Amino acid sequence: MISGDSIVALSSGRLPAGVAVVRISGAQTRFVVETIAGAMVKEREAILRKFKTPDGTVLDSGLVIFFRGPASFTGEDVAEFHVHGGRAVVARMLETITAFDGVRHAEPGEFTRRAFLNGKVDLVETEALADLVNAETEAQRRFAIRNAEGVQSDLYLSWRRRLIHARAMIEAEIDFADEDDVPGSVSDAVWSDVGLMIGEIDRHVAGFRAAEIIRDGFEVVILGAPNAGKSSLFNTLARRDAAIVTDEPGTTRDLLEVVLDLGGLRVRLTDTAGLRDAPGKVEAIGIEKARARAHGADLVLLLEDMAAPMPVIAAGDPKRMMRVGTKLDLLDGKANRGGEGHYDLAISTLDGAGIDALLAQISARAVSAAGDVSDVLPSRLRHVELLGETTRHLARAMEQAAGQELRAEELRLAADRLGRIIGAVDVEDLLDVIFAQFCIGK
Ligand SMILES: Nc1nc2c(ncn2[C@@H]2O[C@H](COP(=O)(O)OP(=O)(O)OP(=O)(O)O)[C@@H](O)[C@H]2O)c(=O)[nH]1
Ligand SMILES: [Mg+2]
Known part of the structure; x- marks a missing residue:
């Protein structure tokens, strides 16, 4: 993949955008800048130029910055063209630059790969x-x-x-x-x-587990009997109707996942099929998946409808489990129907009671599992x-x-x-x- 070729790519994000950055690296960089910007520019300074094709057609006007190797990101000669971020502008710019001899489109990660091969960055x-x-x-x-x-x-x-x-x-x-x-x-x-x-x-x-939580997220799984209010809670935390909610037990069959940002940490929340015996074929597969996902989770929210408790057996580390009583609004404020201390927390998705407290608890657990972000x-x-x-x-x-x-x-x-x-x-x-x-x- 590495050769004497110069490489070019759109290095900024999705188009259209206000400004797009087209970056080139390699031996042809100088020639490309001279041709497109009309003349060579001073090093490491943003210079406003008209950009033209070799036959003189104006492409756009914008800034060009030239970095002479080895004092560049890749260690080779590098230039950035800051053009207007329209799809056609960028397409024509890339087409013009790749038409030069010895210049081609970059492959994924190729700029960084050159930086590594030139000793600019190590693998970590x-x-x-x-x-x-x-x-x-x-x-x-x-x-x-x-x-x-x-x-x-x-x-x-x-x-x-x-x-x-x-x-x-x-x-x-x-x-x-x-x-x-x-x-x-x-x-x-x-x-x-x-x-x-x-x-x-x-x-x-x-x-490492802490690093994984920072990178991949803290995994929270909602578990409970059918109709316990799992999908309702899932939607409340996701702040959108991501899951179907009905009064029919067995509504959710598959795993549904949303990613939340809680206090700067990534939290992956999964809704699951209600746990019960003797379900239908599809539901049985859903229940199997639910148990498997809960098994590897950092935190399981075990939901129970406090107005109609249906205990389910969920194996797992009690330290990684929170018992959440749902539908508090149906109890006239009398929580803990299952007895004193039966639930860690009581919530209602109808009036929002207990939701902030639940979020705070999830967040606190995620923060403590992720440890200190400044640890190496x-x-x-x-x-x-x-x-x-x-x-x-x-x-x-x-x-x-x-x-x-x-x-x-x-x-x-x-x-x-x-x-x-x-x-x-x-x-x-x-x-x-x-x-x-x-x-x-x-
Ligand atoms: N009063 C009240 N009703 C609720 C609350 N949360 C959920 N419900 C109702 O309970 C029923 C079941 O809610 P779901 O969220 O679909 O329950 P689920 O646990 O996802 O059910 P399955 O997917 O079948 O396992 C629906 O009719 C909801 O409107 C609540 O906080 N208060
Ligand atoms: Mg559901």
Whole structure:
């Protein structure tokens, strides 16, 4: 995919828009700017120009900015044309630029891929850039921007440096084994540091669930008997009629999902089929799906109609479950029909009672599960897997019986795994997977 070609793409968002940014990167950039903008422009300054095709037809007028490589995002010569964001303007601009020899449309993530290959960003920063572009909530944005600026990479680099140092010490000890100038206390200090590092990596990996909640969302599933008011609550929280509500038990059959932004955190809310025995065929499948979804959820809202309680059995961790009594309005304010403390919360979707309190509780649980957004956390399963391999090699290196050579080799393998996370070590096989996460133009 990488070649001597220059690449061009619309790098800004959906058209039509006020302004659109067409970006080009590669050796042809200069020539394209000279031709389209009429003459070369000063570096790193926004210059207003008329943009013309090579045969002199005016395309548009707008700003052009030229970044000379290697001081650019990709490390190559880069230019941005800021044009009016009309579909025809952008189409004609792209058509004109790709008509130049050696210029073609960029593939998804290709600008960032060039930045990586030119050493401008490492792999973890690249992944964080993808997260930043896709961030929808404030927590996602804060998490992604810190990692894009290298906080996570710095942690892995510091561990890797410590391991390289440790190995150098151990190998020195091997080389000078018959001489007395490497005191035993050096290797003791090395191994105790390696032991500490295993603990540090394990604690870091334990934060992955929190990172997943920030990135993918806190998963809330609504469960309960038919007619308990699940879909009514789902619609109230979604603030639209996303699910069908009727007084007929068994209305909802499939899983329905909406995404909410609660206090800056992404929350995925799922409505499910009412749980009951001996349902019809379709409903039975729906109930099966409901139970499966609830099983993996961060929080289950177990709904019960307080005016007509129909207890259902929902297995699961009680800490991840909230009992919600519904249809409070039918009880003349007498909640807790099931006895004192039977419900964690009573609500009515009819008059809105208890809804704010419910939202506050969901939000509080999501915030506590996501932890502190400023923590440095592994942001991909890929990181967790390689960190797991790192600690396995470190644990083997700690086995005293193994002999110094083997132990030093395990240190090398551990440092290599850390290197693979940031892309400092051969990762060719990973690149297609990682850059495919991007849109075209990034
Ligand atoms: N009075 C009152 N009625 C409610 C309330 N919430 C829901 N209902 C009514 O209860 C009935 C069932 O509501 P749904 O939201 O469809 O219940 P469900 O749990 O999704 O039911 P299934 O999809 O069949 O499992 C409808 O007639 C609703 O109008 C409430 O807070 N107060
Ligand atoms: Mg329903």
